[in-house]
Amino acid sequence: MKTARGDSKAEQSRDEKADVLKQVDTTVISFYRANERPYGVLSNLYRREIEFEGRIFPTSEHAYQAGKAIKPAVREWIQAAPSPSLAAMAAHGLYTWDVVPDWASIKFDRMRAVLRAKFTQHPDLAEILISTGAKRLVEAGTVNNAVNRLWGEVNGKGENMLGIMLMELRDQLASGALSPVSCEEMPGKGLLLSEKIRANSR
Numbered sequence: 001m002k003t004a005r006g007d008s009k010a011e012q013s014r015d016e017k018a019d020v021l022k023q024v025d026t027t028v029i030s031f032y033r034a035n036e037r038p039y040g041v042l043s044n045l046y047r048r049e050i051e052f053e054g055r056i057f058p059t060s061e062h063a064y065q066a067g068k069a070i071k072p073a074v075r076e077w078i079q080a081a082p083s084p085s086l087a088a089m090a091a092h093g094l095y096t097w098d099v100v101p102d103w104a105s106i107k108f109d110r111m112r113a114v115l116r117a118k119f120t121q122h123p124d125l126a127e128i129l130i131s132t133g134a135k136r137l138v139e140a141g142t143v144n145n146a147v148n149r150l151w152g153e154v155n156g157k158g159e160n161m162l163g164i165m166l167m168e169l170r171d172q173l174a175s176g177a178l179s180p181v182s183c184e185e186m187p188g189k190g191l192l193l194s195e196k197i198r199a200n201s202r
């Protein structure tokens with residue numbers, strides 16, 4: 001029998017159950033400081049190298065912020081920043097003519113891609129992300145400013161874009177749509193991670 005929407009009863013009941021399951025876990029996991037255990041790993045300021053666009057970056061923040069610069073020399077300068085906060089400060093200080101066109105809109109795709117690289121290249125980090133289950137992830141900024149309200153929330157208010165992207169990635173990892181790759185197990189030591197991934201899939 002079909003419902004008004006054209007779904008079968010069984011399909012409708014399955015969708016309703018999925019909706020209920022999604023709503024059950026309203027617990028929030030807040031993170032911000034990279035040195036907090038265990039969820040500081042969710043911060044882009046957490047110190048873990050990632051390979052992105054054929055380069056090795058000290059943190060996901062370096063990889064994300066480097067994409068803001070047009071000139072290769074400036075990208076390299078951001079990549080070499082001694083800390084993720086300094087990488088962000090350097091990128092924030094760029095003149096508009098040094099910033100890639102449409103950065104305000106393309107930065108979200110870049111952040112998604114950087115997060116995918118971070119959590120697929122590091123199975124231990126993927127495990128922590130998956131271990132958060134269906135809990136709501138929130139980058140809980142301590143200072144009330146536009147950056148913190150865009151990527152996270154301050155006093156419960158904000159778009160929480162980083163939290164949302166992490167929850168989307170968690171779903172992809174938990175469902176097997178994306179798989180973390182263990183570099184230790186791969187042939188071809190000395191290669192860039194992407195080359196190892198390719199070598200491993202041959």
Ligand SMILES: Nc1nc(O)c(N)c(N[C@@H]2O[C@H](COP(=O)(O)O)[C@@H](O)[C@H]2O)n1
Pocket residue numbers: 032033034043044045061064088091092107139147148151162
């Ligand atoms: N732990 C932490 N400390 C800060 O000071 C932060 N601003 C953040 N948030 C991250 O900062 C990045 C800001 O990106 P934009 O330069 O505004 O595009 C972004 O990676 C946030 O997650 N976290």
